[in-house]
Amino acid sequence: MKNKEFTLILPTLNEGKNIKKVLDIVNSLYPGICIIVADDGSIDRTQDIVMGYKKGDVTLLDRSSEKQKGLTGSVLDATRLVSTPYIIVMDADLQHPPEKIKEIAELLRHKDIVIGKRKRVVSEWPLRRKIISWGGDALARIRLTGKPFVCLDTMSGFFGIRTSIFKNIISKHEGKFEKKGYKVLFEILKYAPKDVRLGHTNYTFGSRKSGESKIRGKHLFYHLRSALK
Ligand SMILES: Nc1nc2c(ncn2[C@@H]2O[C@H](COP(=O)(O)OP(=O)(O)OP(=O)(O)O)[C@@H](O)[C@H]2O)c(=O)[nH]1
Ligand SMILES: [Mg+2]
Numbered sequence: 001m002k003n004k005e006f007t008l009i010l011p012t013l014n015e016g017k018n019i020k021k022v023l024d025i026v027n028s029l030y031p032g033i034c035i036i037v038a039d040d041g042s043i044d045r046t047q048d049i050v051m052g053y054k055k056g057d058v059t060l061l062d063r064s065s066e067k068q069k070g071l072t073g074s075v076l077d078a079t080r081l082v083s084t085p086y087i088i089v090m091d092a093d094l095q096h097p098p099e100k101i102k103e104i105a106e107l108l109r110h111k112d113i114v115i116g117k118r119k120r121v122v123s124e125w126p127l128r129r130k131i132i133s134w135g136g137d138a139l140a141r142i143r144l145t146g147k148p149f150v151c152l153d154t155m156s157g158f159f160g161i162r163t164s165i166f167k168n169i170i171s172k173h174e175g176k177f178e179k180k181g182y183k184v185l186f187e188i189l190k191y192a193p194k195d196v197r198l199g200h201t202n203y204t205f206g207s208r209k210s211g212e213s214k215i216r217g218k219h220l221f222y223h224l225r226s227a228l229k
Pocket of ligand 2: 091213
């Protein structure tokens with residue numbers, strides 16, 4: 001597939017220590033790819049770095065004045081700006097290997113959603129983080145019971161999707177989305193059409209390169225609320 005057919009959405013909140021490196025790697029691996037950095041009002045240099053970035057096709061979506069902040073809402077808003085046939089969503093802290101974008105892109109030729117399945121969590125997570133992840137996965141599996149597809153990593157933040165499918169889901173179900181939440185893939189799967197074709201690719205979930213995790217206990221609450229919708 002051609003790089004021009006893809007938009008990479010990078011949700012960011014205070015990723016000033018990582019964002020330049022991510023943009024450099026992605027632009028050198030996939031020249032011509034569109035990138036949207038969906039920033040929720042970072043108070044570090046994230047926005048300055050993106051605005052001053054001269055290589056490639058990079059757009060800053062500044063959500064500083066947005067009342068309802070959140071990772072899921074940021075990805076949704078970025079999706080509205082997309083004009084390419086395919087979207088890839090990736091974290092901006094280098095925990096998701098940009099080398100895998102190519103594989104996701106290839107699989108999207110015959111699939112509608114391609115999920116990066118975490119093969120191994122190499123970072124040393126604190127107990128709180130493990131509870132959020134295990135609890136979140138259990139809730140998501142229960143909520144998705146009965147769906148005619150099987151997702152092997154409901155909590156993944158690394159995935160690709162056909163833009164038309166994503167926009168269609170947004171137009172029909174946006175009101176039910178948990179926009180403050182962390183798990184946009186789970187929102188998509190809840191409302192995906194029955195005949196959606198899922199693909200998977202394994203990747204090693206690395207440790208955060210720099211900066212701090214933004215995930216908090218409140219995100220488990222948002223996730224619980226989302227699972228009940
Ligand atoms: N726009 C936006 N981006 C966010 C928000 N919270 C986190 N992010 C970004 O979403 C991505 C995932 O957040 P992380 O804090 O790395 O979450 P995580 O990978 O589950 O946690 P760690 O393993 O500890 O890094 C990163 O690129 C963050 O900068 C938010 O509220 N809004
Ligand atoms: Mg992270």
